[in-house]
Amino acid sequence: MSQSTEPNLPEEDVPESVTRRKTLISFGVFALAAAGSTGLYKYIADSKNAMGVKRPLRLVMNENEAIAKTYFSNAHLVPTFDPKQAARPARVNGYEGIKKPVADDWQLQVDRPNAEPLLLSMDAIKALPKHEITYEFKCIEGWSQKQHWAGARLSDFLAAYKLGTRSGNAPNPDQPDDLFRHVGMETPDKGYYVGIDIESALHPQTLLAYENNGQPINAQHGAPLRLIIPVKYGVKNLKRIGRIFFSDERPRDFWAERGYDYYVGL
Amino acid sequence: MKRIVHKHPLAIRWFHWINFPVLFVMIWSGLLIYWAYDPYKIQIGDYVLLSFFPDSFYKALKVPFRLAEGMAWHWVFMWVFILNGILYVAYTFISGEWRHLVPDRNSFREAGQVVLYDLGLRKTQPPFVKYNGAQKIAYFTVMLMGIGSVLTGFAIYKPVQIAWLTTLLGGYEAARLEHFVLTVGFVLFFFVHVIQVARAGWHNFQSMITGFEVVKPTDPERPVNQPVTPAPTSDPLSPTQPALS
Numbered sequence: 001m002s003q004s005t006e007p008n009l010p011e012e013d014v015p016e017s018v019t020r021r022k023t024l025i026s027f028g029v030f031a032l033a034a035a036g037s038t039g040l041y042k043y044i045a046d047s048k049n050a051m052g053v054k055r056p057l058r059l060v061m062n063e064n065e066a067i068a069k070t071y072f073s074n075a076h077l078v079p080t081f082d083p084k085q086a087a088r089p090a091r092v093n094g095y096e097g098i099k100k101p102v103a104d105d106w107q108l109q110v111d112r113p114n115a116e117p118l119l120l121s122m123d124a125i126k127a128l129p130k131h132e133i134t135y136e137f138k139c140i141e142g143w144s145q146k147q148h149w150a151g152a153r154l155s156d157f158l159a160a161y162k163l164g165t166r167s168g169n170a171p172n173p174d175q176p177d178d179l180f181r182h183v184g185m186e187t188p189d190k191g192y193y194v195g196i197d198i199e200s201a202l203h204p205q206t207l208l209a210y211e212n213n214g215q216p217i218n219a220q221h222g223a224p225l226r227l228i229i230p231v232k233y234g235v236k237n238l239k240r241i242g243r244i245f246f247s248d249e250r251p252r253d254f255w256a257e258r259g260y261d262y263y264v265g266l
Numbered sequence: 267m268k269r270i271v272h273k274h275p276l277a278i279r280w281f282h283w284i285n286f287p288v289l290f291v292m293i294w295s296g297l298l299i300y301w302a303y304d305p306y307k308i309q310i311g312d313y314v315l316l317s318f319f320p321d322s323f324y325k326a327l328k329v330p331f332r333l334a335e336g337m338a339w340h341w342v343f344m345w346v347f348i349l350n351g352i353l354y355v356a357y358t359f360i361s362g363e364w365r366h367l368v369p370d371r372n373s374f375r376e377a378g379q380v381v382l383y384d385l386g387l388r389k390t391q392p393p394f395v396k397y398n399g400a401q402k403i404a405y406f407t408v409m410l411m412g413i414g415s416v417l418t419g420f421a422i423y424k425p426v427q428i429a430w431l432t433t434l435l436g437g438y439e440a441a442r443l444e445h446f447v448l449t450v451g452f453v454l455f456f457f458v459h460v461i462q463v464a465r466a467g468w469h470n471f472q473s474m475i476t477g478f479e480v481v482k483p484t485d486p487e488r489p490v491n492q493p494v495t496p497a498p499t500s501d502p503l504s505p506t507q508p509a510l511s
Contacts (some may be wrong), residue, residue: 009395078429142300256367266425
């Protein structure tokens with residue numbers, strides 16, 4: 001470790017009045033700083049809530065999103081594992097929006113600007129290239145579990161149906177201004193809903209999933225079609241997608257309304 | 267006239283006292299987060315020695331069902347903790363203050379002697395300049411723990427964007443456990459630190475606020491005062507002059 005000599009501490013001979021004054025000033029500043037930090041705490045604690053959390057905290061969390069976006073990249077992939085390591089069955093956590101059985105005539109509705117909503121069957125999704133992923137699904141509660149999912153890339157879906165853009169063309173990475181800034185999704189009964197930034201939606205590991213462990217998704221996991229988005233906590237992985245839409249404003253988000261961070265990007 | 271020794275530079279005092287409430291907020295909000303998934307325990311065979319944490323503990327501290335609140339505070343004050351930590355480390359390095367802090371090869375032997383002295387099993391404590399060997403090891407370690415908390419924290423905050431870090435730390439679950447263990451370490455440090463500061467007395471404590479301490483030549487806790495002379499440079503590893511402090 002250190003080879004240098006530890007120097008002696010500087011010493012000084014001073015009149016007692018000086019030590020007394022220094023002490024008084026130091027303790028005065030200390031008391032002020034203590035009062036200041038108590039004041040800061042009171043200021044935050046007494047602030048109004050912004051979507052279930054103190055407004056100053058919400059504002060910083062929104063800034064955190066801006067910071068996180070500076071290093072978000074489609075090249076940053078969630079680590080993947082052998083499907084044999086996946087949990088069987090995958091853990092179920094939460095029934096918001098899927099408490100009643102899914103309707104027999106389920107269709108995926110996609111809202112488009114200046115056009116009629118698209119109404120699609122599962123066959124339309126399955127016609128797209130199928131991708132599998134085994135990764136650690138991460139719950140905002142803190143637990144994680146290796147899970148095996150399969151489905152179509154959301155980015156492929158948006159490209160195939162020319163969605164998510166103002167122009168009505170397929171999303172083009174060279175024209176980011178043409179993209180709406182958010183994707184909204186909700187369950188058919190609107191009991192659960194999420195908003196996702198377009199960058200995370202277009203991430204290559206974001207799937208419209210219809211299989212878990214090689215089998216069609218069961219009712220508890222959100223049959224027939226759910227979102228699997230490894231760059232987000234589980235709360236954004238909406239089950240039983242009923243409607244997809246695009247907007248520049250943040251779409252409403254079930255857990256963000258209850259005090260959680262909106263972005264929750266991993 | 268009084269002889270004073272300038273012990274803690276102003277910057278160090280600010281870093282110390284900013285860190286205290288900020289680290290408190292981080293630990294408290296961390297507890298609110300940990301509650302939502304609290305699997306850790308110390309177990310010998312089937313016997314649970316220590317569970318993190320019993321329901322009564324959570325209840326007494328009003329922890330349950332405050333995950334969102336905990337995350338909000340944690341993700342705001344982490345920046346203050348990081349910034350204060352970076353400034354502290356940079357200052358310590360640039361100012362040369364690290365020479366008082368970083369343990370050397372003698373520190374571990376000295377630390378043992380300090381422990382024996384504190385337990386009343388040894389009559390004298392080894393001479394020291396600012397911090398004794400045990401203090402150097404403790405304060406330097408707690409600084410490293412701070413860096414560890416930031417790294418393990420980011421590994422669980424952005425496990426996809428910074429996946430290399432998460433992998434380096436043994437994976438997502440391992441990083442969460444490491445983050446937790448470090449936090450327990452901070453709490454243990456805090457208790458020992460407060461007890462030792464209380465034992466060391468008022469003059470030592472107030473020097474963390476005023477920066478200086480009045481030298482008492484006859485203080486039995488401090489080996490005899492010496493005239494201010496530069497420490498010998500020819501043989502830096504020999505025990506230094508009895509400490510002024």
